[in-house]
Amino acid sequence: MDKNLGAEEQGMGIGARLERKEDDRYLNGKGRYIADMRLPGMLELAFLRSPMAHARILSQTKPDATENTVFFARDLEGVSGIRAVSGLPGFRPSTQPILAEDKVRHVGELIAACLAPSRALAEDLTEQIDITFDELPAVHDMTKARNKDAALVHEDWDENVFLESAVDINFEAAVAQADVIVRREFKTARQCMAPIEGRGLIAAWDRNLEVLTLHSATQMPHIVRTGLSECLKLDHGQIRVIAPDVGGGFGYKGILLPEEVCACFLAMKLDRPIRWIEDRREHLIAGANCREHSYEITGYAKADGELLAVDCSAIVDSGAYSSYPFSACLEAAQVASILPGPYLMQGYRCKTWSVATNKPPILPFRGVARTGVCFAMEVLLDSIARELKITPEAIRHRNLVRPEQMPFTNITNKFFDSGDYPEALKRAVAAIDMTGIRAEQQAQIGRTRIGVGLSIFCEQGAHGTSVYHGWGIPMVPGFEQAIARLTPDGGLELRVGVHSHGQGLETTLAQIANSEIGIDTKKIKLVHGDTAYTPYSTGTWGSRCIVMAGGAVGTACASLGERICKIAGHLLQADPSKIILEDGMARIGNSAISIEEVAKTWYLKPQLLPDDVDPRGLEVVEGYKTVKDTGTFSYACHAVKVAVDLDLGHVRLLDYVIVEDAGTMINPMVVDGQVYGGAAQGIGTALFEEMCFDASGQPLASTLADYHLPLASDLPAIRIEHMETPSPLSRFGQKGIGESGAIGPPAAIANAVNDALSFLGAEVSEVPITPERVLAAVGFARRSQQTKSGDAA
Amino acid sequence: MKPAPFNYAVAHSLDNAQKALAGGQNKLVSGNQSLGPMLNLRLTRPTGLIDIAQLTDLRQVEDFGDRVRFGAATTHAEIEDGLVTDPTGHWMCDAAANIAYRAVRNRGTIGGSLAHADPAADWVIVMTALCATALIRGSDQGADLRTLPIEDFITGPYSTALGPDDVLAAIDVPRPGKGARWAYWKYTRQVGEFAKASAAILSDPENNRLRIAIGALGRQPAILSQPQAILDGQVSPIDALQNAIPDQPVETLNLHAVALSRALAQLAERKENEA
């Protein structure tokens, strides 16, 4: 879409650069978040959390006269812990207690719930509780969790492993002809998701409806409802979950929290509204943990750069519990299946372990395992390229799936729907000015060195039933539904079970509806975030909304359009199948009637309707699935130019290019926004964000002074170029790109740093790439050089 | 993350503030930018807070010609914005502009910063290098102020020569003479962070002051001996640091040697610029 077109020419349908409908609310402080809400008689909830990573609880004593304000596990009669059981054989299930009773398994685990009129008073109560512990050795290092002498996180297990998996596809045969074998170890740090708004909730019992109403900052309200119904043993009909404005989710807000279950129970028990607002400390210590992987990976290649096979052993630090609904094994399942990505190879072998440690459960964060996998694969490729003395772009061109091979099924049976990966690579190399950078590098002599790095990845989005069932995830998405309802004044209400919290769905879904039935987007209202109003959905995750909810809205609007045409046909005395809906009108030749008039007729002047009118009226529910449920594959090439200060180990980003293919863009500005935001988070993963733990399992960053998020001043002006290869699988050719930006940066930046350090023979292999890690890599290379020259002499 | 209960009172005079400290139960609060986080984390639990941020006595900035006296409650932002006299021309102003970020600077004060004595804080090293003097109001000296050079005022990490019921009233910063030069280099990975390493150099031949201070050492700043030899390149930065702080791990020494080299380079550049 031409940027210079005015609103008039570009319309307001698919492809228009429409300003977001929700921005008036978001940008002018008019939104309403949990922390803005108060109910009469509401109590604030604060939790006493475990100060220890692993300990037996010997005794729990309440302060005097706190029977109705302080609650332990024993007070939660009839409440079950949270279980998310993978369907894959060999899975060891865990039960995440709502409040810990006899043992705590990570710092920050809930022990007691305290209620008071204010949060400060509730926190005062937590201090008066007396708990005695018998501390146990903590499992804090995933690479040692399987050691024979490691303490057991769950004592009824025989080892600290949720699940082990292995795939071997033609591996031995493929490696036989290898000229080079390059082996590396990579690590991605444990991270926290850090949306601007943390979690928060208000639980209240509605006496009138006899319904538990949970207002929760969640991105998956229907799943929370199902989870609550299991833990509280309530009928779904007795639970309503409302997600109001939500300040970012990124995966954390898809998780059913023990805090939610606990607050709901107490609200019912006491018949008082109860609010809990997660503070940043709780968030960092106990909540939004993610990303921690460790890889041993080996690439086998021919001298000309042809990749023959990859062999990988990957460990995911899953933390103490399998969290609901994604389980402890989503990450590892992804690692094994997506590691080869868009590369051709003949053999592949991968073993994974989802290990249990005394840390908070690992949760899926934007990109989920893709960020780690892309890091391992792309950094390995550059190491192979250096070994073979070929360029990073050459090794990628040699091995990338080619456009004429599309659609393409890769070695792990992933179905690539469409795309031109080499073209994305070419464009990124040109845009970053690879030639210019190489020339600049020739001339450099000082203590600051320039480097350039690439990363390529695909993002399977909107993957459906077969994929999630195959991964053993307890939550399996099916048909996505949407309700389209014409209101008596000719407005359109769209009701969807997904939730929009920054993705711009209030705008993009309206654009889709506009393309289908020509109603002005200003007259279209998206209703979302309330289980009472919307069709069941697994919610917002996995870059699925624009494809699945978009497809559902398109389908529902098409059906609604048929019904509108039927009535319009009668009123115009014309053939309904020839009527076109555009600009708010039902038109045939020179005659037309407004959609508003059609709506008025159905609702207010039924005497004018034909006898054979469709009695279901102007409200439609439709379900939608993509042509195949294997997912849309958007992809991108990231290219970054960095400067590395060899004395400080400091890395500065000088330029950053992203060439991205999202298929048909419903709204290019929204796509850009998603990519920018994701890339900022990916840069955080690459350079800054790390939740360290000491040997006793204590988290070492409990405030944002110690947990470093990327700041505006750390980010270069990212340049995005779009390609637009439609997906044959989705209704409009659109592909999911919600997570994309967060996937590429660690790999691209590590490759750029390694490029800058290559004259020393130094490589970084862990993110975040802190100054300490850069200096350690430089120091290590220097010592190896000395040993080598020593050996020679 | 809510503080434990405390009482709150606004001080009406320096005398009043100083007396309220008797008994050791109360704490002064100025900009609350260091105390606030500690209160919220319940790391400190004073019975009461005595607010001195608006105290007229502590908000004066007086020019005595050879030095300027900054009331302890002068904010970083006031110095940054040039709302008060900067005896050094713009050196203090530049240093202030790089403390934390603006929201913190709007409230944070020079006195609070020095009294808090975070080893990595900007005023701690800058005032040391500028040869500033602390003026203290104690319990047994009436209206008289006790004076101490900053290097004696700051006695260690987060510790000062302030007694339990002393108030830091003001800081005297000497006005550098003609031809004086200054360099201040700190390494922060991100904007608004405390320094990981820092070095400041004052060369003020007219007043016979030559001082090199190293900060962010996890203790009070180190004042290097043989500053002239360091300036002349006869003692290398790493040797200078090894002499001054031999107990530090090699990574720390290296990082601070880099800070010192870069401050020296800055100083040299300034010389060329002036020439």
Ligand SMILES: Cc1cc2nc3c(=O)[nH]c(=O)nc-3n(C[C@H](O)[C@H](O)[C@H](O)COP(=O)(O)OP(=O)(O)OC[C@H]3O[C@@H](n4cnc5c(N)ncnc54)[C@H](O)[C@@H]3O)c2cc1C
């Ligand atoms: C996010 C963040 C980033 C920061 N980054 C930096 C940085 O990069 N560089 C830097 O230098 N600082 C930084 N700071 C600290 C900031 O500069 C504080 O303002 C300063 O350290 C304390 O000043 P204050 O006026 O806020 O003191 P307060 O917090 O009010 O008090 C600090 C302590 O000093 C005592 N005190 C205060 N005034 C007096 C007095 N007159 N006499 C005796 N005792 C007194 C108080 O009792 C308390 O113990 C940062 C702070 C924050 C929150």
